[in-house]
Amino acid sequence: MSAAPSTSSSSTSKKCFNSDCVDFKSRKGWRLRSGEFAELCDRCASAYEEGRFCETFHLSATGWRCCDSCGKRVHCGCIVSIHAFTLLDAGGIECMTCARKNIVLTSNSAWPPSFFYNTPLSERFKDLSVKSWSQLAGSGPVPWRQAPSLFNSSIPHSELHPRNLYEIDRLNPSERSSAPSLEKGRVEDFPDRLVNGSLKLGTRDILENGNAGTSSEEKPGVCLGISQHPVLKEDPSTPQLGMAISFASLNESNGQIGGLGTPLRQTAPPLLAKQFHGNLHNGVDSSPDTQIRIGRPRADARGRSQLLPRYWPRFTDEELQQISGNSNSVITPLFEKMLSASDAGRIGRLVLPKKCAEAYFPPISHPEGLPLKVQDSKGKEWVFQFRFWPNNNSRMYVLEGVTPCIQNMRLQAGDIVTFSRLEPEGKLVMGFRKASTAPSSDLDNDTSKAGNGVSTNGDVELVDPSPWSKVDKSGYIAKEVLEAKSSIKKRKSSTLGSKSKRLRIENEDMIELKLTWEEAQRLLRPPPDHVPSVVMIEGFEFEEYEDAPILGKATIFATDNLGQKIQWVQCEDCFKWRKLPANALLPSKWTCSSNSWDLERSLCSAAQELTAEQLEDLLPSCNLVAASKKMKAAKQDAENEALEGLDTLANLAILGENEALPTSSQATTKHPRHRPGCSCIVCIQPPSGKGPKHKQTCTCNVCQTVKRRFKTLMMKREKKQSEKEAETTRKKQQETLPEKLLDDDPSPSTNTGSSSPNKKKVVSEGSDDDPNRSKSSTSPFKGQIDLNIQPEREEELSPGSDCGSMMKMLQDARQQMLSSDGDNISAGNQLLAGHGMGENISNGISLGTIHQESQKDHPSAFSMKVSASSPAAG
DNA sequence: TTACTGCATGGGA
């Protein structure tokens, strides 16, 4: 207090900022409210760095108190020493040394975060002199750093020191000088302060209680520090950002210290040897759901996420320990990112999420950026070039020169790099998480949730909240505590974000796993006599069973003429359907010989009790038929991609039965290949196989989306195909006129109707007697309709694969199969199932099977399919 | 020819 002369004079004077000193300034000390640093002489700077500044210059000042633990005198009345102590819940203070010790000993991860964040802050505020506060809050814009820091019990003393705070400061002084220190500090540290629970809440509390001039203009949204960075960058004269955040917090929290409404607890340990700043912000989040969030970065304050969830740091205990080593360093998880192919490639450029880069990395005003020193988890230091490219009036941040590091870590696409900061060193630490290290179950979960970015993470959090929910609840976790828990916690690898679709699709393991998961879902049954509880998730009902589901044979549940519940099961060998009691639990592979309920039909030679019509009626209400069909199909074609074609058929069938669809082409979304997490009609079926069914007349969002999607797909396909056909025809006319004359095609019509002569040609090609042909690997769709058709692949489609012809062909196929024997009935019913419930048909029907079986007699029925798989037809 | 650099593109959120 007394040591600091006016801020304005410090910037111009050559004298040490310390008014009690007459030496010339040469080094930087604490950050001033202006955002600049107090420039000190060597002696004062050393004293400051060593924590002796107050002892040296403030001995006669007020505010000296004794540590309640060790009795050491601590100055509590100036900004210089603000991080040298912490306020105790029961009153009194503790020096940071004792605070660290005690927090380690007493930390209780079960404590809600507010216990940690708020109490000491409010008390600290009370402990602050009115003068100090009024100076801060009442003197206009409060620098982002100083004001919050006043109430931050968790920030080590040395953090104020720029050299320790940020490696970048010394890495590139020119960069620093090019931008106001305030800007740099703001950008770099602002998120810390912003989300650091103690900071924010404390400030908020102070502001409110202290009438510190809350600005009505400062809406909550203004508080999103990270996003503000670019703006501020261009307007360094707005240093009140830090306060804006605080004010925003104040507004939102309605002044309650415990944002969660948790009563203050007077036992809050103020500091831990290891802190998870990434979670600290949760402690001040007034939203009720804050505590279940996991690993959110500080920058993502108060639920208005600025960082996408896929960038939220999700460190495991092991990772944190690995990063911190044996030191007592405080780890501040910043963000993480899954390496893309580009990132991991030889090009050596790691694309940084923009908001992460702007939040946690130094501000750069020039594309060249600056070198950034990063330490890996082994302690090895790397220097990357942190820069950006102008991109659409925005920026694209990259770390260049990461190849050696990535190679050193043996990282590849799909692995995750993590960025954190070590306090008080201020070092950026780059860790990694190998994708392959994730347990398969985790992967399963992850993949199953990875449909889209945000929800994905949220889902994952719910799946296994234990590690991080505890972190969140405590806000701080002692290293020892973490070690104790490490044996039972294995953090899930970060989910494959929505931006990693390519990566995910290319990852064969993941796909394989996904399919396994899907298959398992289809075979899951509720435990007998268990009534599910139905939960609504995003408008869809899901059944939950307390007991583990049963993995069994796919059957069709129905009610017989007597009103008794029965189930139909298909024999593995003969594919005939047998009626069994509803409560019969069947092995995954069931044959007639296992039919102990109906001995007359315990042989495959026995006639099927179910007629084709009956089966047709049954199938729409069944979601497991496809599984059995798939088993059958698996005997002939083991290609997993069959599922995708099934989905297509499902949608196709749905559409075919809904002729009253709107004709307008509506916006649609490419089908995401039924990645886990997909909410499409195929994927939302409850594992039990029961639950809501999507009738063909269903108008739910999912069904409509499916229909729209298909319609749009078909329209696009038709359009493109027409264009292609027209072009092809033109070329043929011009180049191969004689050949053209030999063709049956009477006209180069662009009409792609089912009567297209081209289609006939295709049919003749596709009706090859060779059954293997239908599943030829040369076929892009493997004899299936691919709902996920990509525009660039559409040209591979047959000219006859337009919507109308497809409908007709499907209907033909349906009729054909219905009139066929058991096998084809099965297949046909699979198809029919889709009319009423697309997800059913998707569950394992083998188009390859249908194809080859049905083509023998009715090749036309599948001409579309063939054409779709015959590039030569184009 | 290869590697690097910087920007453009386009899919997806």
Next chain:
DNA sequence: GTCCCATGCAGTA
């Protein structure tokens, strides 16, 4: 419609 970002690609060394 905007923004992000993974990746493509042309220009350059």
